[in-house]
Amino acid sequence: MEKIRWGIISTGGIAHSFAQGLRHLPDAEIVAVGSRSQASADEFADQYDIPNRYDTYEALVADERVDVVYIGTPHAFHADNMRLALGAGKHVLCEKAFTINAAEAAECIQLARERGLFLMEAMWTRYIPAIVRLREWIDDGLIGEPRMVQAGLNVNLPYDPQHRVYNPELGGGAMLDVGIYPIAFACMILGLPQTVSHQVQMGETGVDEHAAFLFGYDDGRAALLSFNVRQLLPNEVIIKGTQGYIRVHPPMHHPTRLTLYQTTGDKLEDFDIPYQSTGLNYEAAEVHRCLRAGLTESDVMPLDETLAIMRLMDAARADWGLVYPNDK
Numbered sequence: 017m018e019k020i021r022w023g024i025i026s027t028g029g030i031a032h033s034f035a036q037g038l039r040h041l042p043d044a045e046i047v048a049v050g051s052r053s054q055a056s057a058d059e060f061a062d063q064y065d066i067p068n069r070y071d072t073y074e075a076l077v078a079d080e081r082v083d084v085v086y087i088g089t090p091h092a093f094h095a096d097n098m099r100l101a102l103g104a105g106k107h108v109l110c111e112k113a114f115t116i117n118a119a120e121a122a123e124c125i126q127l128a129r130e131r132g133l134f135l136m137e138a139m140w141t142r143y144i145p146a147i148v149r150l151r152e153w154i155d156d157g158l159i160g161e162p163r164m165v166q167a168g169l170n171v172n173l174p175y176d177p178q179h180r181v182y183n184p185e186l187g188g189g190a191m192l193d194v195g196i197y198p199i200a201f202a203c204m205i206l207g208l209p210q211t212v213s214h215q216v217q218m219g220e221t222g223v224d225e226h227a228a229f230l231f232g233y234d235d236g237r238a239a240l241l242s243f244n245v246r247q248l249l250p251n252e253v254i255i256k257g258t259q260g261y262i263r264v265h266p267p268m269h270h271p272t273r274l275t276l277y278q279t280t281g282d283k284l285e286d287f288d289i290p291y292q293s294t295g296l297n298y299e300a301a302e303v304h305r306c307l308r309a310g311l312t313e314s315d316v317m318p319l320d321e322t323l324a325i326m327r328l329m330d331a332a333r334a335d336w337g338l339v340y341p342n343d344k
């Protein structure tokens with residue numbers, strides 16, 4: 017089978033995890049990396065045996081050997097990087113949060129569709145084996161009809177106003193960094209909500225550091241979600257169904273353990289479902305599956321859903337008065 021040839025934009029934390037994951041896929045080849053600095057590109061390339069290393073992202077997307085580009089920059093640059101890669105005719109997998117706002121997301125999606133190129137938000141949770149199993153259980157009716165999702169992702173990131181999570185110039189804030197996980201999780205199980213209410217606590221740099229959301233559905237279903245970047249909490253998910261419930265053990269965005277309970281609260285069974293490598297290999301495998309099938313998007317993380325979630329987050333930010341430079 018011909019290998020799928022990847023180019024990686026950026027050499028930061030997640031780009032390393034993604035490169036490690038790609039090396040686990042037998043039909044993937046990392047042919048190029050692009051960085052803002054040659055030294056960083058060289059160091060990254062040496063680590064993963066990447067033959068072509070560039071000191072600009074422009075040079076990376078111009079490389080004819082690259083089939084698909086992975087974008088691992090801070091969210092504030094995702095739209096620019098997607099425009100660049102799609103404009104050069106490359107398929108794209110872009111880190112979460114997909115963009116800073118829905119306008120940017122809509123523009124990138126339109127560009128991909130016009131050009132017939134593959135595009136996907138790198139919502140890796142949906143491809144983790146335990147989550148694939150969870151979706152099968154729900155489709156098979158193991159807990160009856162899912163009625164309620166409780167989910168939280170709460171991390172303790174040392175406060176540094178320059179760090180991308182606290183810096184508004186880089187799209188800082190808990191929602192775009194960690195909140196997207198419980199939000200996308202609830203949407204995966206219950207669909208997009210009809211009503212959204214929320215409470216937020218803003219931090220010293222003017223970005224959201226802590227928030228809670230209540231999703232409402234016309235038939236009474238609900239999701240209760242929370243996230244923050246200042247305190248580590250048990251990051252689990254409970255999915256309550258009409259005939260039982262499932263606990264997704266921490267970490268909810270890449271779990272390896274699920275427990276099935278009856279409505280009485282009695283435990284039925286624990287399931288350990290480990291994953292290989294860094295876990296980012298599964299989303300990459302989905303890109304491969306789609307490209308080989310001639311698909312331009314994944315039905316597991318559809319672009320319309322990515323856009324709808326960006327709109328939902330835009331609406332919350334508008335209520336909070338949180339405006340990023342990208343919004344202006």
Ligand SMILES: NC(=O)c1ccc[n+]([C@@H]2O[C@H](COP(=O)([O-])OP(=O)(O)OC[C@H]3O[C@@H](n4cnc5c(N)ncnc54)[C@H](OP(=O)(O)O)[C@@H]3O)[C@@H](O)[C@H]2O)c1
Pocket residue numbers: 026027028029030031050051052053056057088089090091093111112113138140180186192193
């Ligand atoms: N899926 C996950 O589990 C996961 C985990 C962490 C982060 N993420 C996502 O991945 C993205 C990057 O996060 P990260 O933690 O990897 O960030 P990071 O460690 O700060 O790396 C970001 C990289 O982006 C490039 N970059 C371009 N312009 C930049 C600028 N003005 N300031 C800083 N960096 C810039 C840099 O690479 P060069 O210098 O080589 O150009 C930098 O190394 C975010 O969107 C985040 O939400 C996802």
